[in-house]
Amino acid sequence: MRVLSGIQPTGRFHWGNYFGAIRQYIALQDEDESYYFIADLHALTTVRDPEVLRQNVHDAALDLLALGLDPSRATLFVQSDVPEVSELCWLLMTGAPMGLLERCHAYKEKKAKGLSASAGLFTYPVLMAADILAYDSDVVPVGEDQMQHIEVCRDLAASFNHHFGEVFVMPKGKVLDASAKVPGTDGEKMSKSYGNTLEVFEETGPLKKKIMRIVTDSRPMEDPKEPDDDHLYQLYSLFATAAEREEMAALYRRGGFGYGEIKQAVFAAADAYFAEPRARRAELAAQPEKVREILADGASRARKKAGEVLRRAQEACGLK
Numbered sequence: 001m002r003v004l005s006g007i008q009p010t011g012r013f014h015w016g017n018y019f020g021a022i023r024q025y026i027a028l029q030d031e032d033e034s035y036y037f038i039a040d041l042h043a044l045t046t047v048r049d050p051e052v053l054r055q056n057v058h059d060a061a062l063d064l065l066a067l068g069l070d071p072s073r074a075t076l077f078v079q080s081d082v083p084e085v086s087e088l089c090w091l092l093m094t095g096a097p098m099g100l101l102e103r104c105h106a107y108k109e110k111k112a113k114g115l116s117a118s119a120g121l122f123t124y125p126v127l128m129a130a131d132i133l134a135y136d137s138d139v140v141p142v143g144e145d146q147m148q149h150i151e152v153c154r155d156l157a158a159s160f161n162h163h164f165g166e167v168f169v170m171p172k173g174k175v176l177d178a179s180a181k182v183p184g185t186d187g188e189k190m191s192k193s194y195g196n197t198l199e200v201f202e203e204t205g206p207l208k209k210k211i212m213r214i215v216t217d218s219r220p221m222e223d224p225k226e227p228d229d230d231h232l233y234q235l236y237s238l239f240a241t242a243a244e245r246e247e248m249a250a251l252y253r254r255g256g257f258g259y260g261e262i263k264q265a266v267f268a269a270a271d272a273y274f275a276e277p278r279a280r281r282a283e284l285a286a287q288p289e290k291v292r293e294i295l296a297d298g299a300s301r302a303r304k305k306a307g308e309v310l311r312r313a314q315e316a317c318g319l320k
């Protein structure tokens with residue numbers, strides 16, 4: 001079985017990205033074969049500063065490696081290092097119905113807000129389909145919000161296969177654990193667009209400050225509280241063992257504590273949890289050549305596979 005997924009390098013990864021996506025991708029690296037890439041071509045639809053994009057791609061590679069992605073088990077590469085994917089994207093584009101793309105949410109939402117969209121945003125799902133089909137992927141783990149794009153990919157593959165013969169392997173989406181939804185510092189879903197994030201590789205000082213500023217309710221200290229409704233408790237639970245969670249839940253139900261104590265516990269737990277990745281990241285950051293080698297090796301393995309699939313598709317539609 002071949003697993004593939006991509007992540008956009010649009011900024012520093014936050015706890016939501018880690019628990020909701022990255023941790024779960026990494027857990028799948030022991031499948032027969034796994035491919036993970038940094039989707040810089042997709043990011044180009046929003047990141048328009050070349051230095052920022054370059055930096056984001058490098059940071060994303062460091063982050064993923066530091067968090068446990070193992071290049072000896074998984075193929076890690078940068079999307080644009082595999083030009084075969086962009087070629088395959090064109091082949092798929094010629095058979096992609098406008099109506100299908102008009103219904104896709106990223107484009108539809110932008111249009112609904114009266115904003116003008118680029119052709120890149122409009123055809124974003126076709127590039128994503130090329131990413132998936134280029135490696136004969138069987139399983140694509142993604143967040144719930146990306147499932148529509150997997151359906152588009154399946155539609156495009158089915159119609160290409162119907163017209164030109166069996167070229168593409170039909171992939172399946174695998175929705176990541178939705179219960180892993182992480183709240184932000186304001187209690188809403190943690191997201192870059194809400195400005196309520198806590199970053200995985202935040203420095204200790206700023207992290208502590210951000211945690212101490214988390215919004216809490218103003219009920220009296222002695223009131224008992226329901227832990228599951230509280231975002232501080234939910235954040236603590238990301239890092240705590242079952243026994244620690246139980247103990248904290250009991251404290252909530254009993255009442256008689258200040259939120260300052262809980263914030264301190266969240267900070268201590270997060271700091272300890274990410275200590276090892278942080279050390280690994282610092283080590284890797286000092287060896288940019290090693291990171292370049294890992295990505296070059298990943299790209300060469302990925303190109304080999306994508307080249308085979310592209311040739312199959314070209315022959316089928318009369319290009320070779």
Ligand code: ADP
Pocket residue numbers: 008010015016017018019020021142143144145180181182183189190191192193
């Ligand atoms: P953002 O909302 O910050 O822009 P992205 O949309 O780039 O984040 O998310 C990348 C991945 O991380 C997606 O697969 C998404 O499902 C996951 N993710 C993002 N925020 C959260 C969250 N708060 N809880 C769980 N998963 C999340």
Ligand code: TRP
Pocket residue numbers: 004005006007008039042127128131132140141142146
């Ligand atoms: N669109 C995905 C996201 O924003 C990233 C992505 C690009 C992707 N190509 C992919 C994910 C192919 C899975 C498979 O999260």
